[in-house]
Amino acid sequence: MAASLTGEKVRRTVLSVFFALLSLLWIFPIVLVILNSFKINTFVKTNTFSIPAGEMWAGFSNFVKGMTFGNYPYLKSVGYSFLITIVSTAVILLCTSMSAWYISRIDSLVCRIVYYLCVFSMVVPFQMVMFTLSKTADTLKFNTPFTIPVVYLGFGAGLAIFMFSGFMKTIPLEMEEAAVIDGCGPIRTYFQVVLPVLKPTLISVAILEIMWVWNDYLLPYLVLDRTKYMTIPIHIQYLKGSYGVVDLGATMAMVLMGIIPVIIFYLCCQKYIIKGVAAGAVKG
Amino acid sequence: MTATKKKVRSQGGGLRSSLIKKPIKHWFPLFMGPTIIAFAIGFVWPFIQGIYLSFCKFRITSDATFIGVGNYIKAFKDASFMHAFWYTALYAVVSVLIINVLAFAIALALTQKIKGSNLFRTVFFMPNLIGGIVLGHIWSMIFDGILAKYNTSILLETKYGFWGLVILMCWQQIGYMMIIYIAGIQAIPDDIIEAAEIDGANRWQTLVNITIPNVMSSITICTFLTLSNGFKLFDQNLALNGGQPFIFKADGSVVKTTEMLALNIYSTFYGSNTAARGTAQAKAVIFFVLVAVIGLLQLKFTREKEVQQ
Numbered sequence: 202m203a204a205s206l207t208g209e210k211v212r213r214t215v216l217s218v219f220f221a222l223l224s225l226l227w228i229f230p231i232v233l234v235i236l237n238s239f240k241i242n243t244f245v246k247t248n249t250f251s252i253p254a255g256e257m258w259a260g261f262s263n264f265v266k267g268m269t270f271g272n273y274p275y276l277k278s279v280g281y282s283f284l285i286t287i288v289s290t291a292v293i294l295l296c297t298s299m300s301a302w303y304i305s306r307i308d309s310l311v312c313r314i315v316y317y318l319c320v321f322s323m324v325v326p327f328q329m330v331m332f333t334l335s336k337t338a339d340t341l342k343f344n345t346p347f348t349i350p351v352v353y354l355g356f357g358a359g360l361a362i363f364m365f366s367g368f369m370k371t372i373p374l375e376m377e378e379a380a381v382i383d384g385c386g387p388i389r390t391y392f393q394v395v396l397p398v399l400k401p402t403l404i405s406v407a408i409l410e411i412m413w414v415w416n417d418y419l420l421p422y423l424v425l426d427r428t429k430y431m432t433i434p435i436h437i438q439y440l441k442g443s444y445g446v447v448d449l450g451a452t453m454a455m456v457l458m459g460i461i462p463v464i465i466f467y468l469c470c471q472k473y474i475i476k477g478v479a480a481g482a483v484k485g
Numbered sequence: 486m487t488a489t490k491k492k493v494r495s496q497g498g499g500l501r502s503s504l505i506k507k508p509i510k511h512w513f514p515l516f517m518g519p520t521i522i523a524f525a526i527g528f529v530w531p532f533i534q535g536i537y538l539s540f541c542k543f544r545i546t547s548d549a550t551f552i553g554v555g556n557y558i559k560a561f562k563d564a565s566f567m568h569a570f571w572y573t574a575l576y577a578v579v580s581v582l583i584i585n586v587l588a589f590a591i592a593l594a595l596t597q598k599i600k601g602s603n604l605f606r607t608v609f610f611m612p613n614l615i616g617g618i619v620l621g622h623i624w625s626m627i628f629d630g631i632l633a634k635y636n637t638s639i640l641l642e643t644k645y646g647f648w649g650l651v652i653l654m655c656w657q658q659i660g661y662m663m664i665i666y667i668a669g670i671q672a673i674p675d676d677i678i679e680a681a682e683i684d685g686a687n688r689w690q691t692l693v694n695i696t697i698p699n700v701m702s703s704i705t706i707c708t709f710l711t712l713s714n715g716f717k718l719f720d721q722n723l724a725l726n727g728g729q730p731f732i733f734k735a736d737g738s739v740v741k742t743t744e745m746l747a748l749n750i751y752s753t754f755y756g757s758n759t760a761a762r763g764t765a766q767a768k769a770v771i772f773f774v775l776v777a778v779i780g781l782l783q784l785k786f787t788r789e790k791e792v793q794q
Contacts, residue, residue, distance in 0.1 A: 217600045220591075224608040230623050230656065237626065249630025296519045303516035306509055315521060322528050324780030326717050328750045329773040332766060333531035333538065336546045341526065355527015358520055387509045387516075416616025418720050419751070434618040438724065441622060449626055456619050463614050471607060478613070479664050 231460070238263055238457045242450035259450060264458070267451035270440055275455060278436040281346045282415060285432060289353035290410045293361050294403055296354055301365030302395055306377075316366065322359035327419060330356075335423040344426045352424055353414055361406050364480065368402040408470070408477030415463070433459045539766040544759045556767035565740045566768055569749035576647065576745065577715030580654050584711050585704070588659045592666035593696070606667070610660035621724020624653045640729040646743035653721055658714065662707045669703030670696065702787065709783035716776055719747035728752070746772050 237245050239260065240253040248257060268275040304312040334352070338344055343352050372395070380390045396403075418434040425431070431439065437459060441452050467474060509516070534546065539556055543549035560566055591609065595602040612620070628639040628649050639645045673696065681691050697704075722728070728744030744752070750772055753765035 213597070213599045216594055216597070220594065220599070220605045221601065224605050227608050227656070228611070230612075230627060233627060233630075234623055245626065246629055246633050249626065249633070296523070299516045300520040303509065303513070307506060312517075315517070315524070318524070318529065322524075322532075324777040325528070325532065325773055326747070326776045328719075328747050329769045330528065330531035330535050331751075332754055332762070332769075333534040333546060334527065337526060337531055337534075343526070351523050352527050354520065355523035355525070358524045358528070362520070381508070387512050391516075412614060416614075416619075416720075418616065418618045418723075434616050434720075437622060438618050441724075452622055453626065456622055459619055460615055464611070467611060467614050474614070475606075475610060475664055478661065479668060 234453050234457050238454040240450055242448050245449040263450040263454035267440060267455040270451060273431060275436060278431040278433050281430055282432040285346050285349055286411055286414045289350040289414045290407055292350045292354050293357055293410050294407055297358050297361035298365050298399060301362050301369055302391060305366050305369035319359040319362040323363065331423055338424045344424055346430050349424055357410060364406055365402060372398055404473050405477035405480040408474050535766060536770060539770045542763050544762060556763040559764045560767045560771060564738060566749055568740050569744050569746050573716055573745045576650065577712055580651055580715050581708055581711045583651060584655055584658050584662055585707055588662035589666050592663045592670055596667055596670045609663055612657045613661045617720025618724045620653060620657060621721045624649060625725050639726050643730060643742040646726045650721060650725055653725060658711060665703050665707050669700035673699045705786050709779065713776060713779045716779065717747060718745055722748045
C-alpha cells in the first residue's frame with residue numbers, strides 16, 4: 202500500500218515536471234517575439250533564437266520604425282481596433298439580447314423565421330458573402346470605423362441570438378410577470394429585470410465577440426476604406442507585405458504591441474474567457 | 486393539497502404570461518428592428534445576392550448577366566481549386582487527428598490533481614486569443630529562423646508549409662480543445678470510476694471502458710470544431726506563407742501548392758483577372774455547401790448523443 206502511494210507520488214511529480222517544461226515550450230514563441238522585436242532586422246533571420254545583445258541590440262528602433270512606417274501611424278490602427286471592438290461588442294450585446302428576449306417571449310412567424318435564419322447563418326463561411334457584403338457595405342457607407350459595427354451586428358447576430366435564446370428559456374417567467382403587475386413597461390422590465398439575470402451569458406457573448414472582432418482580418422480589410430482606416434491585423438499584414446520590403450524586426454515589434462493588450466485582457470478575465478469560449482463551442 | 490396548489494399556480498402562470506406578451510408585442514420596432522435591419526444588410530441580402538451572382542458573369546455587382554451553371558463548371562475544372570480542395574481535406578484530417586489526440590492526452594493528465602495544473606491550463610489556452618494574422622507572422626519567423634540554418638525557407642517547400650501550418654494550429658487549438666475535454670472528463674461521476682477501481686480495473690481499462698465512452702459527446706464536438714476550423718482556415722494560411730511555393734503551368738495557370746480553399750476563393754475574387762469573379766462566387770457557394778454539410782452533421786451527431794444520455 203505504502204509502496205503504491207509513493208509510486209503515485211513519483212508519477213505525479215514526474216507529470217508536473219513534464220508539464221512545467223511543456224508550458225515553457227508553449228510560451229517560447231511569445232518569448233521569441235519579445236527577443237526579436239529588440240533585434241536589428243538582419244539578425245532576425247540568421248540569429249532568431251539568440252538574445253539581442255551587443256551588435257544585435259536594436260533598442261527601440263524597431264518600434265519607432267514600425268510605428269512610423271509608410272504613411273500610416275500604427276497608433277491610429279490601434280485606436281481604430283479598440284474603437285471598432287468596443288462599439289461593435291456593445292451594439293451586438295444590446296441589440297441581440299433585446300431581440301432574443303422578444304423572440305423567446307413572442308411566438309410569431311416573423312420571430313421564428315428570424316431565429317432559424319440566425320441559426321442558419323452560423324454555418325455560412327465568410328467567403329460566401331465577402332464580395333457582396335463588402336459591396337453592400339460600401340454602397341451604404343458602412344465603410345468607416347464608426348459605422349462598421351452595423352456590419353458586425355449583422356454578420357455576428359446569429360451566434361449571439363442563438364446563445365441568448367438558449368438562456369432565455371431557462372429564466373422563470375414569474376419574475377417578469379411580477380414586474381408587469383408592479384406596473385413596469387416592457388422597456389423597464391427588460392432593463393431592470395431581464396438584463397441583470399442575463400449577466401453570465403452577456404459576459405460569455407461579450408468575450409466571444411471581443412475575440413472575434415479584435416482578431417478579425419478579412420472583414421475589416423474588405424469593408425473599410427483602407428486608405429483612411431486600418432486595424433492592427435490589417436496594419437501588421439501591410440507592414441510585412443508592402444513595397445516588397447520585409448522588415449522582420451519592425452513587424453515583430455508591432456506584433457508585440459498588438460498582443461500585449463490581448464495578454465493583459467486574458468490575465469484579467471481569464472476565468473470568464475475560458476468559460477465564454479467553452480460556451481461558444483456550439484459554433485462550427 | 487400541495488398538488489392542487491401547484492396546479493393552480495401553473496394555470497395562473499399560463500394566464501398571466503399573456504399579460505407580459507401583449508405589451509411587449511407593440512415594441513417590435515425597438516426590440517427587433519435594429520437587429521433585423523443589420524442582419525438583412527450584413528447577412529441575408531449578401532447571401533441571396535451571392536447565390537444569384539454565382540450564376541452570372543460579372544466584374545462588379547451591377548453589371549451581372551445571367552449565364553447559368555458555367556461558373557460551376559469552370560470552378561470544377563480549375564486545377565488550382567481542385568488542388569486547394571484536396572490539400573485542405575488532407576490538412577483537415579491530419580490536424581483533426583493530431584490536435585484531438587494531444588488535447589485529450591493533456592486533458593487526461595491535467596485532471597489527475599497534479600501540482601500546477603491550473604497554471605498549465607492557463608498557459609496552454611493562451612495562444613487561442615491571438616489572431617490568425619499575428620500567429621502566422623510569429624510562426625513564419627520561427628520556421629524561417631530554423632530553416633535558414635539549412636539554407637532554405639518555409640516559402641520554398643510544400644511539405645514545410647503543410648507541417649508548419651499543422652504545428653501552428655496545434656499551438657493555437659490544443660488549449661481550446663483541452664478545455665472542452667477537461668469539462669467532459671470532470672463531468673464523469675466519481676462513483677463509476679471508483680466502482681471500476683474496486684472491480685480491479687487498471688488505468689488502461691478504466692480509460693478505454695469508462696472515460697472514453699463517457700466523454701464521447703466532447704469528442705464529437707471537438708472533432709467537428711477542428712474539422713470545420715480546418716476547412717475554413719484563412720488568416721493563418723495567408724500570413725504564414727500565402728500559398729507559396731507556386732507552380733507555373735505551361736498554359737499560364739498557377740497552382741499555389743499550399744493554398745487552401747478559403748484563400749483560393751479570395752485570390753480568385755481579388756486577383757488581377759477580374760473576369761474570374763463569377764467563378765470565384767461559384768467556388769464560394771461550393772465552399773459554403775461543404776462547410777454547411779459539416780455543420781449540419783455536427784448538429785445531427787450532437788443531438789443523437791444528447792438523446793442517448
